[in-house]
Amino acid sequence: MTDMEIREDYKFLRVADAFKALHLNISLIGVIVELGFPTASDCSCTLKIIDPWHSGSGLPVKFIARSNRSLPRVESIGDIIFLSRVKIVIVNGKITALCNETSSSFALFNGKHGEDFVAYQSSPKFQMRDQDKRFLSSLREWMITYKFDDGSCCFTSLKDIKEGEYLNLSCQIVHISKDDKDRCYIFVWDGTEMPPCSFLVKSGRLPLCVEPEMLPTHVLRKFPTFGSVLRIIVENVTEKQAIQCLQPGQPVKFLNLFFQVNMGLWSATFSPSTKMQYTMSREMQSFSPRREKFSSTWNPITRCISSPSHSGITGVAHEDAPFVTLMDILTYSNVTAKFKCVVRFIQVFPRDVRKFHDLKGKFKLLAILEDATARIQASLYADEGDKFFGCDPSDEEALIKKLNRLLGGDGMNEAPRNPPWVQCCLFSYYRNKNDQWGSRRFRIYDTWISDSHDINYC
DSSP states (O other), X not given: OOHHHHHHHTOEEOHHHHTTOTTXXXXXXXXXXXXXXXXXXXXEEEEEEEOTTOOSSOEEEEEEOSSGGGSOOOSSTTOEEEEXXXXXXXXXXXXXXXXXXXXXXXXXXXXXXXXXXXXXXXXXXXXXXXXXXXXXXXXXXXXXXOOOOOSOOOOBOGGGOOTTOEEEEEEEEEEEEEXXXXXXXXXXXXXXXXXXXXXXXXXXXXXXXXXXXXXXXXXHXXXXXXXXXXXXXXXXXXXXXXXXXXXXXXXXXXXEEEEEEETTEEEEEEEEEEEXXXXXXXXXXXXXXXXXXXXXXXXXXXXXXXXXXXXXXXXXXXXXXXXXXXXXXXXXXXXXXXEEEEEEEEEEESOSGGGSBOTTSOBEEEEEEEOSSOEEEEEEETHHHHHXXXXXXXXXXXXXXXXXXXXXXXXXXXXXXXXXXXXXXXXXXXXXXXXXXXXXXXXXXXXXXOOXXXXXXX
């Protein structure tokens, strides 16, 4: 390549002018505002870029390589990319910059102001010049105050999601983990509560979470204690590569997520058209997870939470105590404490009321409780169980009637069920003094199912 070819190659065109350069080879520098996932079948991927002179939704850039290793591995949406000798073509009816490994080159730089001028990934053909540092600094400064116009206001809050639909979601990354089957989970949150689900399951124990096992307490303590956390399940290899740019605490917008419900738990998956879009950090400040200070062992949460109005089906002995969420309870700093919450009883074991008492006549029942933040298992034991149902243990008809009201169905195995919200007192305890957190359990107490004529709906 001659000196003249190098100079011509590095005349950067504005993004707005690229739309007028059909069939020409040009060079560009821009900020990455949207990222698609690599396509394994043809070793390609797409992203969108903007610059200070283009106020639209961005210029699509398609990359084609011999292998996925040669495709750009964007570390963060909002990073800056240099593109050399890309051809402006039409792809699927849209003006697109085509970056072909054989004739084009690129370089990726951190988009944060004050970072160095070393590319974290670049093509072998890319050459950095001194004047390029000036362009890079200018774009970084511009991004401090720029607000990206995504071209659409159609973003759904978690409180408005619907099963079986493709929706756009603006959220914050809370956590990312991987299970033993190499399946990835992205935990996201927007401060709202996902809709409660009805239950179609007639048998089998309902899981406590979407992932195979509950996350450890030290991880859950980084979660917000109000609002729902959605799990996005990632199984595709190319999708796993793409999400490497995501970090906890990062705001992000997902386009075309598919929402689904399994065993009463919401989750989402990527679709072939899913993309990740740039979001300014200040847009998400109100969503920032925060841990409230706890004051005492009984009812430790001092703030007022937004709990669903309860049905009045249950009564409690501590009416003046404030409500907490199940995530508050799971992440409380002490192993033992007392709480009051509003939950749904989504399943109980045993299901046969004739087995609620053991051979010695002692009451034993295990319930799965849920609210918008989490699910837990809690037991009813001995006198507290008899107090909870408040009827003669031999009166099977009365037990069944109260249990059905609690579970939201006319029959113990009837589906669908929509359990009502009820207030409930819980205390936490441990079974092994040498492993207090590992053996931590929850028990229902000072709570009872009201008689029908005593119900006062809130």
